[in-house]
Amino acid sequence: MSLLAKGILKGMAVTAKNFFQSYYRKERLPTVQYPEEKSTITPFTRNFPFLLYDGDDAVDGMRCTACTLCERACPPQCIYIIKDKDEKGKPILRPRIFDIDTSVCMSCQLCVEVCPYEAIRMDSAFELSNENRFEGLLINRGDLLKSNDYYHALNPVEARETDDRIAAKNALAEAKKKARQKKTRLAAAKAKRPPSRLKKSPPAREKPPQPEKSE
């Protein structure tokens, strides 16, 4: 009997402690009143992908080359890409349409893992609800494009790492380009004839568009 009474009193003491401490201790009342206040988001939060661009102009500075690796890697296939073409119908290394379906995306980050151009990253924005459940949830290129500064604000550590990697890649590409130019110049001098159209085009396709754009 005394055991029972002791147990009850102990339990009452615990609940009383919880009751009173909830008025003055933060950890006793952890609820965040969502619409008025938002919980702090860590830099590692990931919810939905966005596209990165460098410089001021979103379309010109776009890092994406429409290689469709992310489109193929996406498990629920929520990415839809169509390559851009210029007036003559020649393909440009840039997506004309880049849509991601919010209602299908499962925030797996595989598109980020697979992208060779560091063009796609995960955003921590979570208020993606929309009044239109068809067009509203299909986010298009214009809304997906965010500047590099935005990425720096979102996750400074990772953004700096990405910048360093791109810079290193650019430097390497620059060095290679110089070497190749030197080589071709030597070869041209040797052959003493103008380089044919056929010979020139393959290096242009191989060459990553990054260096051109960042210049």
Place this chain on the structure above:
Amino acid sequence: MNNFFDLKLVELGRWIEAFFADFPSLKLVVHLLLCTLPLALSFMGAFAFTTWLERKGLARIQNRPGPNRVGIFGLLQPIADGIKMLIKEDIVPERSDKLFHFLAPIMLMIPALIGVGFLPLGDGLHALPLDSAIIFFFAISSLNTIAVFMAGWSSRNKYSLLGGMRAVAQMISYEIPLVLSAVAVIMIAGSLNAQEVVASQQISSWVGSGNILQEFFGRILGWNVFKPWGFAGFIFFFVAALAEANRSPFDLPEADSEIIAGHLTEYSGFKYAIFFMGEYISAFAIAGIGVTLFLGGWNGPVFSGLPWFVLKLFSLFAVMIWIRGTLPRLRVDQLMGYAWKFLFPLAILNIFLAGFYHFIERQWGTAIAMLAGWILGFGALQLAATALSRLNQSPIMRSKRVYQLVE
């Protein structure tokens, strides 16, 4: 200064009645309305406030903020709930006994409101000042059982019926320790009149003396809960009252993890609201009679009267909420065993202790009675409790438990 509020309220009533002095029959109607309407309305208001209090209190115990959207601190939440309940569809099961399904909530509400009428809210604030108020109260409040069983039976639902059966078994069982612990008080007060029970809890030689200190303490120290038999009796009464009001940890009739909502399963909309209100008001009534019997009724050091009764009533209800936030629900056999094998014998013993105390007090004075009562009386109760719990243990339980999986 004492009884200030009560006197003013009684004066107000007389003043209103005076307008109808020329029409005796109308005056009677007005008198009846003045006795009943404020009482019913204020207890319904108290019900609304208590639902808010309970939700807030439980929330804080569980480290949540509780309702905070409607009005400041969510104080208007009960109104929102009420509107929601009103506009909900009233579903009656097709094969239910429709008449009794309809009558059950009303049947619960009526005895609850009558029971409230027996409470002496203050000096002269007494809707039904009968000479046998206490016994009448217990008689009326046991009608709850019928209402709950009516609801359980008429719903034609197995869960409802189980809930109703449980409610009947529980309420009838716990009525016995409830009344027996009240018997001690009635015995000492020598009256069934609620006002006289309250008056018996003042130290009469001190109250009228004019000495401020004696006036102050004369209205506190006389409470039955400060006497050894009264303290024990209050605990028995409170436990039994929890069971009688179907409140946690004795809320087996509504055990949602076992039988959905018991007798409330098939109720919706306004009938559910009425049922809910009835249960709360009967809980109020039983807490109020507990205040009257053990906590000195409307006696208080200053402003003796209605404010003190309200304060005590809400503190008692706060303890009920606190208990609801703490204790898990009992098992059915534990519940019945606790009433019959434990509370019942102890409540009977407590009657004898009260007699013993009274005898000593008369013979040798209060001081020796207190000493003897606290030491001998509690010794006897402790002995009896230990003996009972030993006796109640099953043979398996008496040997030490061996846990095989836990290191």
